Amino acid sequence: MVVRSSIGGINNPQELQSALVGAQYIADMELATASYLALALQKPLLLEGAPGVGKTEAAKAIGSILGRRVVRLQCFEGIDSSAALYEWNYPAQMLAIRQADESYVNIYADNFLLERPLLEALNSPEDCVLLIDEVDRSDHEFEAFLLEFLSDFQISIPETGTVRATKPPVVVLTSNRTRDLHEALRRRCVYHWINYPDTALEAEIVMTRASSVARSTAESVVNAVTQLRQQPLVKPPGVAETVEWSEAATLLNSQGAPWPEAFLRSIGVALKDHDDLEFMRPNIDSILQGVAA
Ligand SMILES: Nc1ncnc2c1ncn2[C@@H]1O[C@H](COP(=O)(O)OP(=O)(O)O)[C@@H](O)[C@H]1O
Ligand SMILES: [Mg+2]
Known part of the structure; x- marks a missing residue:
């Protein structure tokens, strides 16, 4: 080796x-x-x-x-x-044969691969x-x-x-x-x-990926997402969802939605399953109460 x-x-x-x-x-x-x-x-x-x-x-x-x-x-x-290696381009090979008429054509040339x-x-x-x-x-x-x-x-x-x-x-x-x-x-x-990142690392990821987001917002979203992942959800939010939820809530907040309402209104960016949304509905307020940015 x-x-x-x-x-x-x-x-x-x-x-x-x-x-x-x-x-x-x-x-x-x-x-x-x-x-x-x-x-x-x-x-x-x-x-x-x-x-x-x-x-x-x-x-x-x-x-x-x-x-x-x-x-x-x-x-x-x-x-x-x-699908993984190669295919011969049959239509192009057929066309070449037809156009070549009687003359020789190499249908296994690289351009048919x-x-x-x-x-x-x-x-x-x-x-x-x-x-x-x-x-x-x-x-x-x-x-x-x-x-x-x-x-x-x-x-x-x-x-x-x-x-x-x-x-x-x-x-x-x-x-x-x-x-x-x-x-x-x-x-x-x-x-x-690869595990879900710990909270400090995930906040770092948000700050790296979403330049418009304030650190306090990133930390709030990471806290909420960490709690959501402890629930028996069909589709627990991944890191991409944390980044997008931070961006979405920041946008709504900049347009006048107060915290934590901005998180709640953009929750569809984090939870993308109807059953998960229904399941979380009674508890989401309490999760978001603690995370007002
Ligand atoms: N460690 C990380 N550093 C930076 N961005 C990350 C990290 N982990 C996840 N992301 C973000 O999350 C998104 C989804 O990650 P992805 O690689 O597609 O997940 P997977 O392939 O495991 O399903 C990426 O596009 C990126 O924005
Ligand atoms: Mg992938």
């Missing part, structure tokens, strides 16, 4: 953490350490956690600090290798970050296929040959853990579970 202690001028987890701040991403030391180790050991980074805790954004921020393009494979139910993210990452002329997003949405078969891809970074195209990465890309996988990932896939990666 080749261990590189310095990656793009980053020599340790602390330096990675500071670099991420420059990319507007606030990581705690555990996440910074896991990310640094994945880069240093040249292993895929597997980030698991609830929706909205910053997994996808972490991959983008890592791309940004390394100065690399992020190639994203968004997984979905039923995803197969043609539609690159999908995994092939795009292998073929990328410059170094990139490959983001395999929400891998838990795919099925076991696709996961096994991914495992193979991650072990040799090559793709065999029967009609044209094998494509191999000159240099393996930095890989980040994310999962919302709607199901358990296969042991073998997890073993290949550096694993990190």
Whole structure:
């Protein structure tokens, strides 16, 4: 195994953490350490956690600090290798055959190949970050296929040959853990579970992401959101909701809505499920009473 202690001028987890701040991403030391180790050991980074805790954004921020393009494979139910690797452009091939008349046409030329993210990452002329997003949405078969891809970074195209990465890309996988990932896939990666940030960190995220918001407002929203997450909600608010709720309430307040009414009137930005809103209705006043900014 080749261990590189310095990656793009980053020599340790602390330096990675500071670099991420420059990319507007606030990581705690555990996440910074896991990310640094994945880069240093040249292993895929597997980030698991609830929706909205910053997994996808972490991959983008890592791309940004390394100065690399992020190639994203968004997984979905039923995803197969043609969506992940490549497809032949059949209509274009048919047209070429018709137009060629009797003369020879190579229908397996590169211009008929539609690159999908995994092939795009292998073929990328410059170094990139490959983001395999929400891998838990795919099925076991696709996961096994991914495992193979991650072990040799090559793709065999029967009609044209094998494509191999000159240099393996930095890989980040994310999962919302709607199901358990296969042991073998997890073993290949550096694993990190992202929790909801603690209140100080989350207020910091709001201040970083929403420049118009006052710190007291950010803290109030973080307090309210933290309480909401303790309720048995269908869709607990993620960090994006905290940021947006802070912005929305700030806007309404600037237009004359007093606190805490501005929070209440913009609650649809934080709770996006009818049952959750109904469930919280009797208690929301008490939650907001304590958080008047
Ligand atoms: N640690 C963080 N630092 C800065 N912004 C964050 C952080 N975590 C979450 N966010 C914000 O929350 C949003 C949602 O995060 P995202 O990465 O899409 O969540 P996930 O992929 O885990 O569902 C991001 O667009 C970003 O604005
Ligand atoms: Mg995501």
